[in-house]
Amino acid sequence: xxxxxxxxxxxxxxxxxxxxxxxxxxxxxxxxxxxxxxxxxxxxxxxxxxxxxxxxxxxxxxxxxxxxxxxxxxxxxxxxxxxxxxxxxxxxxxxxxxxxxxxxxxxxxxxxxxxxxxxxxxxxxxxxxxxxxxxxxxxxxxxxxxxxxxxxxxxxxxxxxxxxxxxxxxxxxxxxxxxxxxxxxxxxxxxxxxxxxxxxxxxxxxxxxxxxxxxxxxxxxxxxxxxxxxxxxxxxxxxxxxxxxxxxxxxxxxxxxxxxxxxxxxxxxxxxxxxxxxxxxxxxxxxxxxxxxxxxxxxxxxxxxxxxxxxxxxxxxxxxxxxxxxxxxxxxxxxxxxxxxxxxxxxxxxxxxxxxxxxxxxxxxxxxxxxxxx
Amino acid sequence: xxxxxxxxxxxxxxxxxxxxxxxxxxxxxxxxxxxxxxxxxxxxxxxxxxxxxxxxxxxxxxxxxxxxxxxxxxxxxxxxxxxxxxxxxxxxxxxxxxxxxxxxxxxxxxxxxxxxxxxxxxxxxxxxxxxxxxxxxxxxxxxxxxxxxxxxxxxxxxxxxxxxxxxxxxxxxxxxxxxxxxxxxxxxxxxxxxxxxxxxxxxxxxxxxxxxxxxxxxxxxxxxxxxxxxxxxxxxxxxxxxxxxxxxxxxxxxxxxxxxxxxxxxxxxxxxxxxxxxxxxxxxxxxxxxxxxxxxxxxxxxxxxxxxxxxxxxxxxxxxxxxxxxxxxxxxxxxxxxxxxxxxxxxxxxxxxxxxxxxxxxxxxxxxxxxxxx
Numbered sequence: 029x030x031x032x033x034x035x036x037x038x039x040x041x042x043x044x045x046x047x048x049x050x051x052x053x054x055x056x057x058x059x060x061x062x063x064x065x066x067x068x069x070x071x072x073x074x075x076x077x078x079x080x081x082x083x084x085x086x087x088x089x090x091x092x093x094x095x096x097x098x099x100x101x102x103x104x105x106x107x108x109x110x111x112x113x114x115x116x117x118x119x120x121x122x123x124x125x126x127x128x129x130x131x132x133x134x135x136x137x138x139x140x141x142x143x144x145x146x147x148x149x150x151x152x153x154x155x156x157x158x159x160x161x162x163x164x165x166x167x168x169x170x171x172x173x174x175x176x177x178x179x180x181x182x183x184x185x186x187x188x189x190x191x192x193x194x195x196x197x198x199x200x201x202x203x204x205x206x207x208x209x210x211x212x213x214x215x216x217x218x219x220x221x222x223x224x225x226x227x228x229x230x231x232x233x234x235x236x237x238x239x240x241x242x243x244x245x246x247x248x249x250x251x252x253x254x255x256x257x258x259x260x261x262x263x264x265x266x267x268x269x270x271x272x273x274x275x276x277x278x279x280x281x282x283x284x285x286x287x288x289x290x291x292x293x294x295x296x297x298x299x300x301x302x303x304x305x306x307x308x309x310x311x312x313x314x315x316x317x318x319x320x321x322x323x324x325x326x327x328x329x330x331x332x333x334x335x336x337x338x339x340x341x342x343x344x345x346x347x348x349x350x351x352x353x354x355x356x357x358x359x360x361x362x363x364x365x366x367x368x369x370x371x372x373x374x375x376x377x378x379x380x381x382x383x384x385x386x387x388x389x390x391x392x393x394x395x396x397x398x399x400x401x402x
Numbered sequence: 403x404x405x406x407x408x409x410x411x412x413x414x415x416x417x418x419x420x421x422x423x424x425x426x427x428x429x430x431x432x433x434x435x436x437x438x439x440x441x442x443x444x445x446x447x448x449x450x451x452x453x454x455x456x457x458x459x460x461x462x463x464x465x466x467x468x469x470x471x472x473x474x475x476x477x478x479x480x481x482x483x484x485x486x487x488x489x490x491x492x493x494x495x496x497x498x499x500x501x502x503x504x505x506x507x508x509x510x511x512x513x514x515x516x517x518x519x520x521x522x523x524x525x526x527x528x529x530x531x532x533x534x535x536x537x538x539x540x541x542x543x544x545x546x547x548x549x550x551x552x553x554x555x556x557x558x559x560x561x562x563x564x565x566x567x568x569x570x571x572x573x574x575x576x577x578x579x580x581x582x583x584x585x586x587x588x589x590x591x592x593x594x595x596x597x598x599x600x601x602x603x604x605x606x607x608x609x610x611x612x613x614x615x616x617x618x619x620x621x622x623x624x625x626x627x628x629x630x631x632x633x634x635x636x637x638x639x640x641x642x643x644x645x646x647x648x649x650x651x652x653x654x655x656x657x658x659x660x661x662x663x664x665x666x667x668x669x670x671x672x673x674x675x676x677x678x679x680x681x682x683x684x685x686x687x688x689x690x691x692x693x694x695x696x697x698x699x700x701x702x703x704x705x706x707x708x709x710x711x712x713x714x715x716x717x718x719x720x721x722x723x724x725x726x727x728x729x730x731x732x733x734x735x736x737x738x739x740x741x742x743x744x745x746x747x748x749x750x751x752x753x754x755x756x757x758x759x760x761x762x763x764x765x766x767x768x769x770x771x772x773x774x775x776x
Binding site: 057068069070071074075076096097098117118144145147148149150165217218221222227228229230232241242245246331340345347348349 | 431442443445447448449451471472474478490491492517518519520521524526539588591595596600602603605606614615616618619620704705715722723
């Protein structure tokens with residue numbers, strides 16, 4: 029097995045199947061297929077009906093059902109030996125899954141499957157072909173398996189976080205007033221590749237009024253003196269994501285702008301300091317909300333952070349309803365955003381929950397002084 | 403309405419709803435939401451549970467249900483006026499859809515919905531809340547609406563195709579033996595951005611043995627003299643995709659390599675020449691298969707081309723089972739691939755079906771001489 033943590037993951041799946049009284053666990057989503065098989069199949073994200081299905085059993089070797097077109101790629105990457113490939117358009121991947129479950133004798137089994145990802149169309153085919161099996165959603169099983177990161181994952185995520193911080197900050201450093209949003213956005217992307225990203229996963233940047241939009245698409249609008257620019261970027265590094273936001277003022281910052289940025293940076297710092305093993309996610313959220321209110325900033329966020337890994341928004345989700353407690357080696361983004369006086373400000377960094385509190389993986393200076401593009 | 407073709411699309415939806423006896427048509431997938439609303443919501447592809455739902459009715463204004471976080475972005479982009487935003491984690495987008503359908507009086511209606519995209523989990527919530535409504539899959543409706551492109555779409559797709567050809571060919575021109583797969587891959591991405599791509603949608607490149615893999619991930623393997631390199635790239639241009647493949651020999655081409663490339667290029671040319679209004683997709687596929695057999699090349703492709711638009715694989719799918727006939731202003735990729743003597747070869751170009759046959763939009767020279775990287 030190339031990835032030394034894979035055996036541990038597999039054992040974790042078995043434990044969780046037994047705990048949840050499941051006879052099988054089926055990964056369908058790109059992130060859970062990657063997490064469980066070590067195979068990154070790019071087209072899975074682009075071609076919805078090209079299913080790739082990993083089937084895990086508590087006491088038996090797993091089965092990997094893949095599209096024939098991807099078989100050669102998968103064989104090079106995965107540790108799973110029982111690979112069954114279907115011919116696209118001609119054969120049905122769902123029928124392959126049905127056959128595998130029948131072969132194992134699970135026609136009346138309790139099967140955990142990703143109903144949040146599997147389409148209603150395919151699910152319908154599945155339950156019609158196995159009318160006596162019980163299918164249950166297994167999203168929580170994968171969430172639980174993925175939320176605590178192993179040393180290999182933390183290493184990749186830390187490297188990706190640092191690389192992305194450098195990519196964004198370096199682009200801001202060399203940007204000039206008059207450059208367009210696209211100019212700066214493309215420079216960030218080039219920097220991300222230079223830092224080793226396999227893909228640019230998302231790229232949002234907005235200046236002036238557009239800074240108030242969450243996730244704005246870069247356009248030909250130029251950066252004007254007095255603007256606030258916000259950028260939120262993510263790259264893919266060995267299958268794991270980065271996610272980082274930065275804001276800057278163009279040419280100069282007014283006192284209101286400097287002050288707002290400073291307040292936001294201090295809020296972020298205080299929220300990060302409140303992160304301890306055993307703290308509930310909702311309490312971190314509420315802490316952030318209170319800090320906004322204390323500073324007379326408008327608080328209008330449904331969440332202020334989220335776990336990060338092979339998926340963009342993982343557990344722990346830092347929202348008001350999440351009573352889950354923080355545990356060692358959870359990895360999460362803390363990303364306060366505020367709209368004030370016609371501009372938006374956004375800062376996002378990645379932290380690791382440790383026995384000694386939160387460790388900032390972006391290796392950010394955490395300065396409360398607004399960066400200037402000039 | 404910013405996009406002058408949007409009114410026509412909307413009328414097409416109404417016609418198709420009436421033809422299919424549907425009381426409503428619901429877009430769920432990123433590509434159909436973009437196609438029907440003109441709003442590009444980047445996070446929709448990354449955060450599966452953040453639903454964005456466009457609801458069309460034959461004789462009533464459409465309703466657009468969006469995640470609150472994306473509302474400001476959507477309002478800037480869409481022509482739809484009735485926008486209803488839900489608070490993520492706290493409110494359910496499916497409940498918003500249920501409420502809208504009840505408000506219109508469709509509790510017993512026949513609703514076309516994307517069951518190939520909507521998850522089983524959300525679909526279950528929907529049918530439980532509207533037990534007397536009839537939900538039917540509407541994939542074919544959107545396929546039919548999207549398969550014939552309007553002048554605006556053809557303009558974007560042609561521009562994107564040409565830009566992508568230039569990006570890949572220019573990277574091959576300046577690549578040198580000894581460069582790694584990643585070096586060349588990154589140069590293609592940089593060129594794509596320089597040519598105006600908003601995103602690099604997919605990026606595959608393999609040298610030597612890896613040329614035989616479909617969709618290989620670029621790595622630190624260097625390009626060695628005697629290798630064949632294949633690259634398959636796509637970018638996003640104003641919401642529309644490009645998709646182009648090229649192959650080259652490193653330093654020199656053996657006579658077998660030159661010969662194999664030449665055969666493949668001539669096959670592609672002949673297949674493109676066989677494209678006429680009224681020809682069935684399966685006949686184009688079989689034509690290609692026969693040409694391989696005539697040249698003693700191994701034919702092992704489930705499809706040899708596909709439509710292209712806001713989605714990567716659209717109608718017309720050029721596979722052996724598709725009896726659909728080609729029509730004017732269908733846009734499709736023709737992409738023969740072959741493995742011969744330990745190397746893979748792949749050529750892919752975009753064509754428009756016109757009254758006078760196929761027009762190559764990539765503006766390729768269609769040379770049958772293998773490019774050399776030296």
